[in-house]
Amino acid sequence: MAVFRLPREKVFPDPDLAEPDGLLAVGGDLSPERLLRAYSEGIFPWYSEETPILWWSPEPRMVLLPAELHVPRSLGRTLRSGRYEIRSDSAFGEVIRSCASRERPGQDGTWITGEMIEAYEELHRLGHAHSFEAWDAEGLAGGLYGVALGGAFFGESMFADRPDASKAAFVTAVEWMRGWGVELVDCQVDTEHLRRFGAREITRAEFRARLRNALATAGRGGRWTMGGGG
Secondary structure (H helix, E strand, O other): OOEOOOOOOOOOOOOOOOOOOOOEEEOOOOOHHHHHHHHHHOOOOOOOOOOOOEHHHHOOOEEEEEHHOOHHHHHHHHHHEEEEEEEOOOOOHHHHHHHOOOOOOOOOOOOOOOOHHHHHHHHHOOOOOOEEEEOOOOOOEEEEEEEOOOOEEEEEEEEOOOOOOOHHHHHHHHHHHHHOOOOOOOOOHHHHHHHOOOOOEHHHHHHHHHHHHHHHOOOOOOOOOOOOOO
């Protein structure tokens, strides 16, 4: 197999041609048209300041089906306590910048480059990228952001400055999205953290089939409103 160099046209090679590690293509741009085309085909960008834009389609794929969401008992207590107010789309820029600035075990630097921030803020302005935030008396405590298409939500990154903040935002977001028809949450790659919420790995073929079904569902565009600040 080979890694493909993308042309100017907003097209991608067949994801089944990806390398064993999931790398599919290099180059292109982060225009809204190309990003939305990529997500609709199960492809996402992931790279660093030192590399060109890299596009991935992992095999297997980590997903969470909202109907299979598991809320750990300790997190359930946090949610019932009312410690955090969960909002949506009230601080997208703060969330993505916080995700970019946090140090993570096993990572040297961030993959959320300045170019990525600009691109996803544009998707947010167009109503395709969304944030979910956990707020407390001190302000923004944690959150996550991702891209929505039809009945699919593609999670990108999360951060927490206080205990359970991002977890509370995540499970509340999944429950809320399930209520209006989201049937697939893409988690991209396997982590033990996500497995605790019921996420699991599936084959690329199953992922693409589920994605096609999800994209046939009418999506919810524009700004999402959940919570007092949304």
